[in-house]
Every structure is written in C-alpha cells, then in structure tokens.
Amino acid sequence: MKKFLIAAALLCGTALWATSCTDEKADEILTVENTPTASAPDTGGTQTFMIKSNASWNITKAADATWISKIDPTSGTGDATITVTIDANTSGSRSAALTVASTNVSRSVTISQAAVGEEPEPIDPGQKVEDLGDGSNAYEVKGNVTLKADTQYNLRGFVYVTDGAVLTIEPGTVIKGEKKSNATLIVERGGKIIAEGTKEKPIVFTSQSASGARKPGDWGGLIILGKAPNNKGDMSIEGGVRSMHGGTDAADNSGILKYVRIEFAGIEYSIDNEINGLTLGSVGNGTVIDYVQVSHSGDDSFEWFGGTVNARHIIAYGTWDDCFDADNGFSGNVQYALSVRNPRVADKSGSNGFESDNNSDGAATSPYTAAVFANVSLFGPVATAPAPTMTNWVDNGKAEGSTVDARFQAAVQLRRNTQLSVYNSLFASWPIGLIIENDKGTAQTNYTAGNGVVKGNIMAGMVRNYQDKQVWTNNSVFNAADPFDTFVSAYYTDASRINEALTFDSNLVKTLKLSGNPTYNTPLVFPATDSVLATGADWNDSKVATGFDQVAYRGAFSPTETASNNWASGWANFDAQNTTY
Numbered sequence: 129m130k131k132f133l134i135a136a137a138l139l140c141g142t143a144l145w146a147t148s149c150t151d152e153k154a155d156e157i158l159t160v161e162n163t164p165t166a167s168a169p170d171t172g173g174t175q176t177f178m179i180k181s182n183a184s185w186n187i188t189k190a191a192d193a194t195w196i197s198k199i200d201p202t203s204g205t206g207d208a209t210i211t212v213t214i215d216a217n218t219s220g221s222r223s224a225a226l227t228v229a230s231t232n233v234s235r236s237v238t239i240s241q242a243a244v245g246e247e248p249e250p251i252d253p254g255q256k257v258e259d260l261g262d263g264s265n266a267y268e269v270k271g272n273v274t275l276k277a278d279t280q281y282n283l284r285g286f287v288y289v290t291d292g293a294v295l296t297i298e299p300g301t302v303i304k305g306e307k308k309s310n311a312t313l314i315v316e317r318g319g320k321i322i323a324e325g326t327k328e329k330p331i332v333f334t335s336q337s338a339s340g341a342r343k344p345g346d347w348g349g350l351i352i353l354g355k356a357p358n359n360k361g362d363m364s365i366e367g368g369v370r371s372m373h374g375g376t377d378a379a380d381n382s383g384i385l386k387y388v389r390i391e392f393a394g395i396e397y398s399i400d401n402e403i404n405g406l407t408l409g410s411v412g413n414g415t416v417i418d419y420v421q422v423s424h425s426g427d428d429s430f431e432w433f434g435g436t437v438n439a440r441h442i443i444a445y446g447t448w449d450d451c452f453d454a455d456n457g458f459s460g461n462v463q464y465a466l467s468v469r470n471p472r473v474a475d476k477s478g479s480n481g482f483e484s485d486n487n488s489d490g491a492a493t494s495p496y497t498a499a500v501f502a503n504v505s506l507f508g509p510v511a512t513a514p515a516p517t518m519t520n521w522v523d524n525g526k527a528e529g530s531t532v533d534a535r536f537q538a539a540v541q542l543r544r545n546t547q548l549s550v551y552n553s554l555f556a557s558w559p560i561g562l563i564i565e566n567d568k569g570t571a572q573t574n575y576t577a578g579n580g581v582v583k584g585n586i587m588a589g590m591v592r593n594y595q596d597k598q599v600w601t602n603n604s605v606f607n608a609a610d611p612f613d614t615f616v617s618a619y620y621t622d623a624s625r626i627n628e629a630l631t632f633d634s635n636l637v638k639t640l641k642l643s644g645n646p647t648y649n650t651p652l653v654f655p656a657t658d659s660v661l662a663t664g665a666d667w668n669d670s671k672v673a674t675g676f677d678q679v680a681y682r683g684a685f686s687p688t689e690t691a692s693n694n695w696a697s698g699w700a701n702f703d704a705q706n707t708t709y
C-alpha cells in the first residue's frame with residue numbers, strides 16, 4: 129500500500145499527470161446536448177435541452193431574463209432533460225444565457241426568442257462544446273492540437289501552448305473565454321498558433337456571456353511570446369503569466385493570425401499588470417499578423433513588448449485604454465490600422481490612440497522602440513460631440529460614463545525615449561493631437577534627430593493640437609491655456625515634415641470630405657476622391673521605402689473603398705454585443 133502511494137505521488141509530480149492527480153476536476157463530467165437550434169417563436173412556448181453529467185449541478189439565468197418564466201428542473205444529479213418556458217414577446221428579439229454548473233465545470237446554453245411578428249432564427253445548429261483548459265493557471269497544450277470549427281471551445285484558465293507545440297484553429301472556430309478563471313491563451317517561446325481564418329469564416333475569441341451581457345474584461349486575452357529582440361533581455365510578460373519572452377532571432381516564427389477577432393478580453397490582473405486583447409512579446413517577423421480586430425478590450429487592444437513582427441489590416445474598436453501601445457524595443461512595420469473609440473470608456477492611465485515608451489523608466493537602451501506605422505486612422509471620442517469646443521476634456525475628476533470620458537488624452541503620445549514613427553496617417557477628434565514629451569528620457573531629442581519621425585499626417589478636430597508634457601503628471605488637469613506646446617507645435621508644423629493640421633469646419637464629414645461621421649456606431653467611413661486624405665502620402669524616407677504599399681492616400685482606407693467593399697468587409701464585426709455565437 130505504501131509503495132503504491134509513493135508511485136502515484138511520483139506520477140503526479142510530472143506535468144502530464146498534474147491535472148488528473150492533484151484534484152478531481154478531470155473526473156467530473158458535465159456536457160449539454162440537444163440545445164435549441166432555433167430561437168423560440170414570438171408567441172412563447174417551451175424549449176428543451178439535455179444535461180449529461182456524473183455530478184450534481186444547478187441552472188441559473190441572468191437576473192433580467194424575466195421572460196424565461198420557468199426552468200424545470202433547476203438542479204439535479206446525473207443526466208436530465210431540461211424544459212425552459214418562455215413568455216410571449218411584445219418587443220424586439222432577445223436572448224439570454226443559462227449557466228449549468230457543477231462543482232468545477234460550467235456550461236452555457238443560449239435561449240433566444242424572435243421579435244414580435246417575426247420568424248424564429250436558427251442558432252448554432254449542431255455545435256458541440258468542449259473545454260480548452262481546466263480552469264487552473266497551468267494547463268499545457270503539447271504536440272499538435274487542432275480546434276475544429278464544428279465545436280465551440282470554452283477557454284478555461286491559463287492555457288499554455290508550450291515550446292514545440294502547434295495549436296491549429298480551423299476557420300470559423302469560436303473560442304469563448306471563461307470569466308472566473310481569467311481565461312487566457314498563451315503561446316510560449318517555441319510554440320506556434322496557426323489561426324488562419326478566411327474573410328467569410330473568421331476565427332473568433334469572445335466572451336462566454338450572452339448577447340447584451342458582454343463586457344470588456346470578460347476574459348484575459350491572447351498572448352503570443354517569441355524569441356526576437358527586446359531591450360530588456362529575458363523578459364517576463366505582464367498579467368500573472370509564467371512565461372518569458374525575448375532572444376536574438378529577429379526572424380522567429382510564432383505562427384499565423386489571419387482573419388481573427390478578439391472580443392471582450394483585457395483585464396487588469398493587478399495594478400500596472402494587465403492582459404491586453406492581443407499581447408505580442410518579442411514576436412519575430414517570421415510571424416504573420418493580418419486582418420485582426422480587437423474589440424472592447426478592458427485594457428489596450430494591441431500591446432507590443434519588443435519584437436520585430438509586422439502587421440497589416442488591424443482594428444482596435446471600443447478600446448478601454450490605448451488602441452496601439454508599443455514598448456521595449458518593438459520595431460515592426462504596421463500598415464492599415466483603424467481605431468474608433470467608445471466615448472464613454474477610458475482608462476485611469478489616460479487613454480491614447482498610440483502610447484509608446486522605449487521602456488518604463490525612459491532609459492536609453494537598445495534596441496529602441498522604433499516601430500513604423502503608416503496609413504492609420506485614429507478616430508477619437510470627440511467625434512460624437514456636436515463640435516469639439518470644450519476646453520476641459522481631460523479632467524481627472526470626472527467619472528467614466530460621461531458623454532466623453534474625462535480620461536481621454538491624445539491621439540499620439542510619444543514618451544520615455546521612444547523612437548516610434550507615424551507616417552501618412554489621420555488623427556481625428558481627440559482632446560490632444562500629438563504629445564512628444566521628456567518627462568522620463570529624452571524623446572524630443574529623438575524626433576529632432578530624425579530617429580523617430582511623425583510625417584505626412586493629417587490632424588483634424590482636436591480640442592488642442594500639441595502638448596509637450598504628459599497631461600497626467602500630478603493629476604494636473606488639461607487646460608487649453610497651458611503654454612506647454614512649443615516643441616511639438618514647431619516639430620509638427622515644420623515644412624519638411626509635410627504634416628497638416630486642418631481648420632475644423634463644423635464636422636469631420638465636411639472637414640475631411642468623408643462618407644459619414646465616424647462614430648462608435650458608424651465606424652467605417654471613406655474619403656471622397658477630392659478629400660485631403662485621398663492624396664499626399666509620402667514614401668521617400670528610408671523608414672518607409674520598403675515594407676509598405678506605397679499608396680497615394682493617407683489614413684486607413686482608400687477613396688475607392690466603399691461601405692460594402694473595403695478591407696474590413698466580411699470578417700470584421702462592429703456589433704459583437706448582439707452577435708449570437
């Protein structure tokens with residue numbers, strides 16, 4: 129007997145056996161089957177599904193789903209058939225999630241109902257549901273693993289794609305992150321993710337919550353870590369994750385992210401220790417990132433910590449903190465990027481379009497953060513206001529949830545010795561257009577010397593165009609009368625840099641000749657052929673001479689693109705809250 133216990137303990141000491149030996153989770157079975165394949169009729173009625181389990185379970189619904197009048201039974205042990213009674217509907221279509229939970233496992237069942245006078249619609253017929261992860265912070269994917277499009281995956285806890293492992297995800301696959309376990313997928317150094325969706329069948333990482341109840345921070349996010357250089361060496365990544373990143377292989381390959389959406393991720397794991405929608409740590413330029421949308425992140429949408437990876441066609445939508453945050457020596461090329469803000473949501477750290485450091489203390493360490501971005505459109509929160517005439521948009525005293533959140537700051541904040549460059553882009557409707565500041569390190573010197581470049585850009589609709597200082601120092605309140613813009617105003621308007629700051633003419637449609645007013649609800653707008661955006665891009669500098677399409681237009685979209693045919697068509701989604709998954 130004693131001998132057996134010792135043998136079992138040894139087995140449990142290996143990673144392979146850890147999950148099945150250290151607890152009983154692996155023995156607990158809970159699945160839901162024969163879930164409704166269509167929404168209930170507007171006249172109401174019943175829907176059924178089956179529970180297969182070897183444990184005791186109970187069922188709960190969202191408190192506001194009062195139209196689900198009965199769930200029978202609401203608890204039990206083992207297999208059961210559940211009948212859900214739905215009241216008649218007198219308004220629009222609606223849906224709610226039922227949560228079926230045993231001790232360690234939970235499942236979600238979507239109950240939907242057609243709007244009054246309309247036909248029921250199909251919901252996910254034939255989808256299987258499986259777990260990816262066990263809710264712990266140490267689940268490992270090893271070898272070659274494929275996620276199938278006919279299955280919905282519940283991402284649970286921290287799931288590590290380990291050195292040598294390849295996680296392949298079929299086009300159209302949906303992965304839902306679990307909230308209570310801060311679900312996060314981490315591709316470690318030497319591991320690969322092959323997530324290559326299509327325009328018609330993007331791969332979606334999203335919330336487990338029902339439509340209407342999804343929120344920023346419903347799960348952790350996607351973290352990819354590689355062996356390319358950064359300026360700190362062997363770095364740990366933020367967010368309570370075990371993994372390190374960094375190395376000397378600029379051409380390192382962490383796989384493919386193509387036609388991928390990441391929705392409702394992004395959490396503050398602890399103060400100054402966040403998981404972003406998409407975190408890229410020292411990812412090498414052998415990796416492909418193209419057509420990636422991060423929506424409603426609870427922290428930054430995209431944050432790069434070092435690395436050389438390039439990207440194209442990226443969207444940051446409804447971000448909480450910064451849309452594009454680049455630190456620790458990130459040096460990739462990024463072309464065609466769009467960000468559109470929710471004016472009611474911003475972060476206590478100050479929300480920016482770009483926020484970039486060389487490193488947190490501003491030290492002059494190499495390689496510098498020297499990424500080059502071109503054809504970016506940063507639509508800030510002021511666009512939804514009648515006209516940006518207020519002089520106190522950034523006010524630390526105001527709470528989130530006001531018409532324009534008081535914690536918005538700049539379209540572009542370059543600080544702490546960064547050398548990040550921005551070419552041929554549009555900064556529109558932010559409290560401040562451009563900050564280049566020396567609060568830590570000497571970023572301003574880097575831009576005077578041409579190591580970082582802001583060139584060929586258009587600015588329109590700011591409360592204030594330039595600022596030389598970090599607005600948030602000592603919780604100071606932005607004041608249009610502050611004199612601190614001498615450096616940036618001279619830098620931006622120097623004729624050699626061919627930047628423009630337009631006089632605001634009533635609204636952005638008029639000022640920029642756009643197809644519509646770019647707002648949170650109408651994020652995709654396109655320049656007319658006679659718009660100032662349609663021409664004027666400059667590609668003469670060595671920083672942009674290679675690695676970029678040398679298009680004539682500035683900003684993310686060309687004048688030949690339309691609402692029905694543009695690079696975001698088909699795969700991007702600007703209504704993830706109301707999408708049935």
Ligand SMILES: [Ca+2]
Nearest residue numbers: 402427428431
């Ligand atoms: Ca962050």
Ligand SMILES: [Ca+2]
Nearest residue numbers: 428449450453
């Ligand atoms: Ca940030």
Ligand SMILES: [Ca+2]
Nearest residue numbers: 453454455483
């Ligand atoms: Ca940062």
Ligand SMILES: [Ca+2]
Nearest residue numbers: 449450477478
């Ligand atoms: Ca920030």
